[in-house]
Amino acid sequence: MKEQPAPLATTTDQDSPGSRRGERLSALAQQHGALVALVVLAAVASFSFDSFATGDNVENMAVSSAFLAVVALGMTFVIITGGIDLSVGSVFVLGGVLAAWGSQYGTVVAILLPLTVCGLVGLVNGLLIAKARLAPFIVTLATMLAARGVMLNITDEGGTTYLVDKDAFFAQLGQGKVLGIGTPVWITVVLFVIGAVALRRSRFGQHVYAVGGNEDAAALMGTPVARTKIIVYSLSGVLAGLAGVLNAAWLTSGVTILGIGMELDAIAAVVIGGTLLSGGMGFVSGSLVGVLLLKVIQNIINQIGSLDSAYQQVAGGAFLVVVIIAQTWLGRRRRVL
Numbered sequence: 001m002k003e004q005p006a007p008l009a010t011t012t013d014q015d016s017p018g019s020r021r022g023e024r025l026s027a028l029a030q031q032h033g034a035l036v037a038l039v040v041l042a043a044v045a046s047f048s049f050d051s052f053a054t055g056d057n058v059e060n061m062a063v064s065s066a067f068l069a070v071v072a073l074g075m076t077f078v079i080i081t082g083g084i085d086l087s088v089g090s091v092f093v094l095g096g097v098l099a100a101w102g103s104q105y106g107t108v109v110a111i112l113l114p115l116t117v118c119g120l121v122g123l124v125n126g127l128l129i130a131k132a133r134l135a136p137f138i139v140t141l142a143t144m145l146a147a148r149g150v151m152l153n154i155t156d157e158g159g160t161t162y163l164v165d166k167d168a169f170f171a172q173l174g175q176g177k178v179l180g181i182g183t184p185v186w187i188t189v190v191l192f193v194i195g196a197v198a199l200r201r202s203r204f205g206q207h208v209y210a211v212g213g214n215e216d217a218a219a220l221m222g223t224p225v226a227r228t229k230i231i232v233y234s235l236s237g238v239l240a241g242l243a244g245v246l247n248a249a250w251l252t253s254g255v256t257i258l259g260i261g262m263e264l265d266a267i268a269a270v271v272i273g274g275t276l277l278s279g280g281m282g283f284v285s286g287s288l289v290g291v292l293l294l295k296v297i298q299n300i301i302n303q304i305g306s307l308d309s310a311y312q313q314v315a316g317g318a319f320l321v322v323v324i325i326a327q328t329w330l331g332r333r334r335r336v337l
Contacts, residue, residue: 122237
């Protein structure tokens with residue numbers, strides 16, 4: 001019997017060039033939409049306000065963004081695993097107070113003390129979430145209250161503000177400059193480079209994505225789910241504490257009223273930057289763009305002058321809603337394609 005020729009392969013709708021092109025465009029929009037918005041908004045503000053693009057204003061935005069960016073870096077890893085960390089605002093202010101208090105004993109104590117304490121807070125979060133299998137929202141809400149309680153106890157209910165000697169080496173971490181750029185900005189850039197490499201090029205980064213994508217499947221493939229969660233939450237605590245250290249060095253004091261709502265700003269920046277709240281997808285660079293975008297919006301409102309600070313929260317919240325809707329729509333469109 002004569003062999004019949006194999007049927008010619010046909011191109012399905014899912015494999016068509018148009019579908020693949022649409023999927024790539026949707027992915028690019030989801031990943032880099034915040035960057036496009038940042039560039040457009042900054043360009044419009046530069047033409048609209050004479051003082052926006054000045055060196056002093058840009059430097060002030062860069063330095064003030066550095067502290068939130070460091071917190072958002074840790075939050076990025078947490079959210080990619082499908083978790084949340086509501087304690088970072090309180091840990092941030094606790095780190096700043098401990099750094100200011102420890103500065104009287106030298107720079108080493110001013111840095112290591114808050115990093116150790118804040119890292120322990122993150123470690124407790126990780127252990128309770130990974131080992132006791134408690135909900136991240138509840139655990140980090142509890143440690144948020146506990147960390148702020150410790151801070152209030154150290155500062156006599158906020159009545160005592162510890163000061164940093166402006167001539168001390170520790171103060172240079174916040175007020176010093178390298179090549180005309182503030183030291184906190186350089187430290188933030190280095191941390192984000194390390195974070196990007198760890199997330200995209202290391203086995204640990206693969207574990208982070210795997211846990212966020214499907215925790216049960218990750219466990220079946222041999223991924224150390226519990227250890228990954230513990231490391232991620234510990235890292236978030238250390239970075240929040242480090243942000244507090246840099247802020248205390250910048251202000252030369254451990255201000256007790258800071259950090260309120262900072263966890264929400266960090267979450268907003270991470271989500272605006274393209275990281276999915278459901279986990280499994282995210283980018284370190286996107287979180288940095290999200291922070292800068294929030295700061296540009298805040299600065300524009302300040303430039304207008306006739307709007308009070310409440311509009312900053314309104315604008316940030318509205319923008320976050322738009323981003324979440326866009327992410328959901330783009331995600332569905334990619335699945336359809």
